[in-house]
Amino acid sequence: MKMPRLSRRQRMFVQCAPFNDERIDDRRMRAAVFHVRKTDEFANQRAFDRALAALVEAIPTPAEVTEWLSKETFVAAPKRTWKQALQNPVVLAIGIAVSVIAGVFVLKLIERMNEFPGETTARRLLTVANSAHSIMLDPVKTDAGALGDYFFMKHRLPHYDVPPEFADLRTLGCRVFDDEEGQRVAQIWLIEKHMQFFIFPAERDPKTGAARHFSGWRYVDQYRWTGVVQEQNGVCFMAALRGSEKDLAPYISKPKQ
Numbered sequence: 629m630k631m632p633r634l635s636r637r638q639r640m641f642v643q644c645a646p647f648n649d650e651r652i653d654d655r656r657m658r659a660a661v662f663h664v665r666k667t668d669e670f671a672n673q674r675a676f677d678r679a680l681a682a683l684v685e686a687i688p689t690p691a692e693v694t695e696w697l698s699k700e701t702f703v704a705a706p707k708r709t710w711k712q713a714l715q716n717p718v719v720l721a722i723g724i725a726v727s728v729i730a731g732v733f734v735l736k737l738i739e740r741m742n743e744f745p746g747e748t749t750a751r752r753l754l755t756v757a758n759s760a761h762s763i764m765l766d767p768v769k770t771d772a773g774a775l776g777d778y779f780f781m782k783h784r785l786p787h788y789d790v791p792p793e794f795a796d797l798r799t800l801g802c803r804v805f806d807d808e809e810g811q812r813v814a815q816i817w818l819i820e821k822h823m824q825f826f827i828f829p830a831e832r833d834p835k836t837g838a839a840r841h842f843s844g845w846r847y848v849d850q851y852r853w854t855g856v857v858q859e860q861n862g863v864c865f866m867a868a869l870r871g872s873e874k875d876l877a878p879y880i881s882k883p884k885q
Contacts (some may be wrong), residue, residue: 629667634660639724641669647677680775734768745831745840746864747848750857753813753826754850757868760824762817765801770815772797772825779804779814779827787861794867820885821875826866830859845880847873856880 634642641660645652652658664670677731768778773795779788783804802816807828818823830839839862846857848866855868856876869875 630769631667632663634663638663643673645803647674647681656830669784673738679681693796710729735742736772744842744846744857746857746859747846749807749811749828749847750807750848750866751832751850752807753828754848754855754868756815757824757826757853757855758851758870760817761817763839765803765815765817767798767801769801770799771795772799772818773814775799775814778802783812783814785812785814785827787863789860789863790816791860791865793857794825802822818862821869821871823867823869826868828864828866830862830864849873849878 638660642664643656646659649658649661653659661670670675671678714723715882745788765869768775772790773792776787776789777809779785785804798819800817800819802814804812805811809831814825814827816827818824830841832839839859841862842859843859848855848857849872853867853868853870854872854876856879857864857866867876867879
């Protein structure tokens with residue numbers, strides 16, 4: 629029988645087909661073999677394949693090879709190096725995603741570690757400092773350290789004192805106002821570097837009403853203004869100026885006695 633007309637793909641399947649039909653698992657190969665199974669050319673091909681297989685099977689296996697195979701000593705697949713693994717797009721995508729998540733986590737952790745009770749109020753007061761003018765204040769020219777008695781005598785505000793680090797600076801004026809939360813805030817305008825002081829109640833625990841204390845000086849910034857905040861006796865003091873932390877650092881690095 630003459631070989632029927634086959635497509636290129638069907639001819640490839642016929643040429644690659646095993647000589648035992650039971651070993652044909654692919655449906656497309658089985659269909660191609662079905663079309664040519666009665667042709668002389670296909671019969672000759674299978675006869676040649678069977679003869680070649682019998683010849684190969686008759687070749688004795690060397691003793692060295694038999695011993696080697698009996699010990700299951702096979703050639704291991706080449707291992708991928710870490711450089712090849714990093715070049716995998718999936719690995720790169722996962723690595724970038726993990727790096728971004730880790731970076732965000734570290735930034736949030738750093739921000740969390742630098743937070744302190746009253747930071748929200750301090751940032752809000754830096755906005756006030758940015759928009760304030762000296763004409764809004766009552767003219768009081770004295771040492772900043774002397775204003776604690778002034779606030780107590782005139783406004784009944786205890787512990788509204790200026791820390792020793794800033795007590796010797798000369799003032800231009802001051803005022804007391806209520807912020808948006810109804811807290812009494814003292815604002816002081818100074819001659820040096822157009823610095824401003826803010827004294828305000830410390831943040832309190834909503835359950836117990838106790839002031840939330842923190843130790844040392846804490847920095848806060850807003851709108852190119854930087855403040856340094858300290859809490860004493862349930863009252864926070866903040867020195868603020870237009871600049872950076874390095875402009876305030878000299879004042880608090882050596883506390884005055």
